[in-house]
Amino acid sequence: MSLSGAVLPWVTALAVAMVVGGLIWGFFFTPNDFRQGATVKIIYIHVPAAIMGSGTWFMMLAASLVWVIRRHHVSALAAKAAAPVGMVFTLIGLFTGAVWGQPMWGTWWEWDPRLTAFLILFLFYLGYMALWAAVENPDTAADLTAVLCLVGTVFAVIARYAILFWNQGLHQGASLSMDTEENVADVFAYPLWTCIIGFGLLFICLVLLRTRTEIRARRLSALIAQERMA
Amino acid sequence: MKPFIFPDLGPYAVEVLSAYAGTVALLLFLVVGSVLQGRKTRLRLEEFEERRIAKRQKSTDNL
Numbered sequence: 001m002s003l004s005g006a007v008l009p010w011v012t013a014l015a016v017a018m019v020v021g022g023l024i025w026g027f028f029f030t031p032n033d034f035r036q037g038a039t040v041k042i043i044y045i046h047v048p049a050a051i052m053g054s055g056t057w058f059m060m061l062a063a064s065l066v067w068v069i070r071r072h073h074v075s076a077l078a079a080k081a082a083a084p085v086g087m088v089f090t091l092i093g094l095f096t097g098a099v100w101g102q103p104m105w106g107t108w109w110e111w112d113p114r115l116t117a118f119l120i121l122f123l124f125y126l127g128y129m130a131l132w133a134a135v136e137n138p139d140t141a142a143d144l145t146a147v148l149c150l151v152g153t154v155f156a157v158i159a160r161y162a163i164l165f166w167n168q169g170l171h172q173g174a175s176l177s178m179d180t181e182e183n184v185a186d187v188f189a190y191p192l193w194t195c196i197i198g199f200g201l202l203f204i205c206l207v208l209l210r211t212r213t214e215i216r217a218r219r220l221s222a223l224i225a226q227e228r229m230a
Numbered sequence: 231m232k233p234f235i236f237p238d239l240g241p242y243a244v245e246v247l248s249a250y251a252g253t254v255a256l257l258l259f260l261v262v263g264s265v266l267q268g269r270k271t272r273l274r275l276e277e278f279e280e281r282r283i284a285k286r287q288k289s290t291d292n293l
Binding site: 023027028032037038039041042045046049084085088091092095096099100102103202206209210212213216217219220223224227 | 236237238239240241242243245246248249250252253256257259260261263264265267268271272274275278279282
């Protein structure tokens, strides 16, 4: 708790600076795309949010596995704390994708493999949070949600790599790639990288904050139970 | 120094601005919610621990 308390203000300051700086850079100081026009500015929120939406689930998977194997309580609480953060990032990805898709593809929604996997992942986040809330015993809740997390990982993988698995659907390939043909132009890539790092730091800062809250809540309920027993 | 000019969003102004507004609203909701929940839990825990210490102190004094 003391280490996370010391790190949190610095990570928060860096996250705010990079997210705000990256978005201002992208929105105000980059040109419109010759084909997509001004809608290209949505890339600075859509891509980082989608990366964090699926990335959060992988972090939850790692934390859940630590719980299952080592029974480390903080890891279960960290997975629980990360779920609403991942859910909001996934929702942002879905929302901005729909808003971007309408003028570019002519439709708000398409049952494309990547889009569908993201929608299912969003529903998994809701189910995961509901399961934590529904089970009274925290250890049982951690066990059950760890299993749910393992199952949901299938959709997190599909959401991220659907383009590689099935080369079909409306969604294009990776915006950032080592292949210069596929990669977006540097003028878009630099602010995009700033936003991706900023969203990553924002995720770390929110998960730290929420995990600290979960630890305190667990201590409080343990103390209340102890007092009732006395 | 060049004067500040709001970018020309052309026919896509509604889409771009609504995407940004929606994102900012969702992020604010998440951040404010997390901070408020954290503060509420911390205060409840501190209050409970203080009450517990006072109670223990009182019972020691009675002895």
